[in-house]
Amino acid sequence: MFGELLAPRFLHWLFDGFVLTLILSLLTCLVATGLGFALCLARISPSRIWSWPARAYLALFRNTPLLVQLFFWYFGVTALLPEALVMWLNQPRSLNLVLFEIEWPSFEFLAGFWGLMLYTAAFICEEFRAGVGSVRVEQRAAGLALGFKPAQVWRYIVFPQALRTALGPLLGQYMNALKNSSLTMAIGLAELSYASRQVETETFKTFQAFGFATLLYVASIALIEVIGQLIARSKWYRQGGV
Template sequence: MQGQAVLLQSLPAKYVGWIAAGFGLTVALSVAVFVLGCAIAAGWLVLARSPIMPLRLAARGAVGFLRRTPLLVQLFFWYFGAAQLLGEGAIGALYDWQGWRIGGLHVPAPSLEALASLAGIGLYASAFYARELEAGLANVPASQGAAALALGFTPAAAFWRVVLPQALRIAARPMVGQFCQTIKNTSLAMAIGFAEMSYTARQVETDSLMSFQAFGLATLLYVALILLLQAAAPVLLRCLGWTEAARA
């Protein structure tokens, strides 16, 4: 009975605030990783389609390496290994960086933990995004690119303005699934000290010994975020007119 009473205790508002702050950083990191990952994935695709064989092999090798290496190891590399390679001067300058001032608004500089998390998870995610985009490209009829060339487009313009937009429409739904996976992967950033939601839940558990409530609330917020994304994605695709292409 005493154990049940402990489980029924609610988290004090202070601890709910901690987890809410971590939730905000989880969302921010997830969005930043998705944007960076998509940009890098586009780069992998361009290199993979290059007429220069070493570039094609390098791109495919890098994507394969990233997909086959544990994300946690990559995060440790970016936080400990890359920091060592940059040297004390660069790290000191990063810690001294005060951020940006836009008008009367001060935007704080990102921490080393935030940058390492963004770099590590962003690169890791880019390998999976690239495969989804590559599958989308494979489903675009070759006649589309040929028709664009016949109309006077350069090969680069035909790819960026005709072929790639169609590939994005086809890959849209799989990319939503990859974004959901990215949200879950951000929880590993706690291993290098980034204060996302799993990290703050751990802080609450350590400070209050309310393990069930802390991790239970964090779990519910993860589930709610994923469900919200899965519900909003079809609406967004419909607004963009990508629904039929995604189904195809």
């Protein structure tokens, strides 16, 4: 019905692309969560020295298309960097980490990760902020009245509730990050979308190539969803363990 399947060689291409998509998305989500949390702290800080730069960051990264941002980091910024540094960044090399060796990522990967991470962090920051906003201000006052120090109020009263509220939207942002990673093909990163297009060009089996890519995306998004469900149903979460 759908014609022949793809030869193993092409499935291998798709698989390589998929692995790269997963690594890129995972790294992005991890780092962006940290940065997003820090941004959120800055954004809700009463001091303007902190909150205004955070506001500017959010406005800049949330109000411009990700594709333009990726082009900016990959094509725009490298045009300004000294030639020797670009050469160094582009040189293939291995990092020797005592026990094992990993290949230094390509410049496309670095630029793609950097662009996607900064973009995602802006959205994650806003999810955290919405979570904090859901905890009524009176609770902080009550905490202080009970003799908590301000830091303890945040640690034991505000954040546990904020994180619980933010969990759903946060997972949504992780899914977005995974899907947005496909845009890095525009700067030549050989992730899943790039691989599917390449397979299509080589084999002319359009349906199979893009069909496979779609399935892999759907499967990984579903996995995030399942993880979310597991967390929400866990005893630890229901008993307010965050």
